[in-house]
Amino acid sequence: MxxxxxxxxxxxxxxxxxxxxxxxxxxxxxxxxxxxxxxxxxxxxxxxxxxxxxxxxxxxxxxxxxxxxxxxxxxxxxxxxxxxxxxxxxxxxxxxxxxxxxxxxxxxxxxxxxxxEVDVDLPNEPPQHIKTPVKxxxxxxxxxxxxxxxxxxxxxxxxxxxxxxxxxxxxxxxxxxxxxxxxxxxxxxxxxxxxxxxxxxxxxxxxxxxxxxxxxxxxxxxxxxxxxxxxxxxxxxxxxxxxxxxxxxxxxxxxxxxxxxxxxxxxxxxLGLDDFGQPINPAMSHATSSDAAPPTTPAVEAAVGDAVQSDMRSEHGVDVSAGEDTPLLTGKQHDAGSKGRGLFGWLKR
Structure with a gap:
């Protein structure tokens, strides 16, 4: 008992x-x-x-x-x-x-x-950072x-x-x-x-x-x-x-x-930095805001696949610094990489 x-x-x-x-x-x-x-x-x-x-x-x-x-x-x-x-x-x-x-x-x-991200040099424009679907x-x-x-x-x-x-x-x-x-x-x-x-x-x-x-x-x-x-x-x-x-x-x-x-x-x-290593008083907090949106020209949308391949090479240590002929990523696919950002969206990635 x-x-x-x-x-x-x-x-x-x-x-x-x-x-x-x-x-x-x-x-x-x-x-x-x-x-x-x-x-x-x-x-x-x-x-x-x-x-x-x-x-x-x-x-x-x-x-x-x-x-x-x-x-x-x-x-x-x-x-x-x-x-x-x-x-x-x-x-x-x-x-x-x-x-x-x-x-x-x-x-x-x-x-x-x-x-x-890939650094892309466009003619007559400053370099832009393009995100890819590659984690x-x-x-x-x-x-x-x-x-x-x-x-x-x-x-x-x-x-x-x-x-x-x-x-x-x-x-x-x-x-x-x-x-x-x-x-x-x-x-x-x-x-x-x-x-x-x-x-x-x-x-x-x-x-x-x-x-x-x-x-x-x-x-x-x-x-x-x-x-x-x-x-x-x-x-x-x-x-x-x-x-x-x-x-x-x-x-x-x-x-x-x-x-x-x-x-x-x-x-x-x-050193005047916050806990994330950023300046406490950044003088140019909006200087790079124009880099947020990727270009959406027809030439950009025409070469999505090659951009992803170059990003995958970048992930494995290959230099992918791009020139003006480097294919870019479409805004549509960039949005696809951001889907499912809800509470448990990361479980699907």
Whole structure:
């Protein structure tokens, strides 16, 4: 028979409630930062991939570790049930809010960085930048990694609940050897992913030498908050080191990224640049506005195919600087490359 007794720990419950509020508040500056800037420049797609996979593994680890407590909700009161599974809600919240960064990253990916551009010299006119339907490598990588995250969480959920459905569970805290092994795998993989999660972001930020869309206020809240996060998880019943180790490692790595961003922001402002590396007071903000619209002459519309081929060569490192005989891209096809820009339009690209 299962023994389901309410577990009351006022200190742990208060800390978990505080952490849930703190987690939500800490992620909001990053979400707002991307939305208000209408740009996600500065993020490494590998950082988002590893972070999404790490947080998903951590969430499923605590579900496995506390599965007996979840099943006890059938006989516990609503309040006792919520109190018992508050730790699960806490880690699920981390995963949802982090994945929201990935969603906003894809929605607000800078349009000028999505497709290859060709410099075209027209007779008696200044050079113009013509976009092509050929995706840049970074944009293609971002789309691919987004799908990897989707299939990763789908696979982990399938394996987790398949094992949970076969767990005999003679007691609320009993786990079969298979479940123990799976929970350890989830916890250790979450820790390893968290350890490597910040490495590509740190390298990317070091390479571009500016903050971009990264939110310093979010990191200022989350870096010291990692200590409380680890403590709040460790105090929950049924958890062990595999459940909280990933958040300890992530907190330390995030501290390194925070220091880098503070240094780069100070450097940029000293040079009169904003967080995206642009002049704070651009003197010629409209100087290139005439380059926005591609030409639509009959000669331009006659040679679309060759332009795309030259852009594909450009993507693989071939110089495609064009002269007056270079075929251009029609405005009609340029519009075709912009279709499906809705909330989930990038999934179709």
């Amino acid at each position: 299962s023994v389901c007794e309410p577990h009351h720990d006022a200190a742990a419950n208060a800390l978990t409630a505080f952490m849930c509020v703190g987690i939500t508040v800490s992620y909001l500056p990053q979400h707002w930062r991307i939305i208000s800037a209408k740009s996600s420049e500065g993020f490494s797609p590998w950082f988002l991939l590893l972070g999404g996979m790490s947080s998903a593994s951590g969430m499923l680890n605590i579900i496995v570790m506390q599965w007996g407590i979840i099943k006890c909700c059938r006989v516990l009161s609503f309040g006792s049930c919520i109190e018992s599974i508050a730790g699960i809600f806490q880690l699920a919240l981390v995963w949802v809010l982090f994945v929201m960064i990935l969603v906003l990253y894809m929605i607000y990916y800078p349009p000028e960085l999505k497709y290859v 840049r490598e970074q944009w293609k990588l971002s789309i691919t990694l987004s799908w990897v995250i989707f299939w990763h969480i789908a696979f982990l959920i399938f394996i987790t609940f398949m094992l949970l459905s076969t767990n005999p569970a003679p007691d609320w805290d009993y786990r079969s050897p298979q479940l123990e092994l799976w929970a350890t795998f989830l916890g250790v993989s979450s820790a390893l992913l968290a350890m490597f999660q910040y490495t590509p972001q740190i390298a990317h930020t070091w390479r571009i030498k500016h903050v971009g869309a990264l939110s310093i206020p979010m990191m200022c809240i989350q870096t010291p908050g990692a200590i409380l996060m680890v403590l709040s998880i460790a105090l929950r019943p049924g958890t062990n080191w595999t459940t909280w180790i990933s958040y300890a490692i992530a907190g330390a790595m995030q501290g390194i990224l925070l220091v880098m961003c503070i240094i780069f922001r100070a450097r940029q402002h000293a």
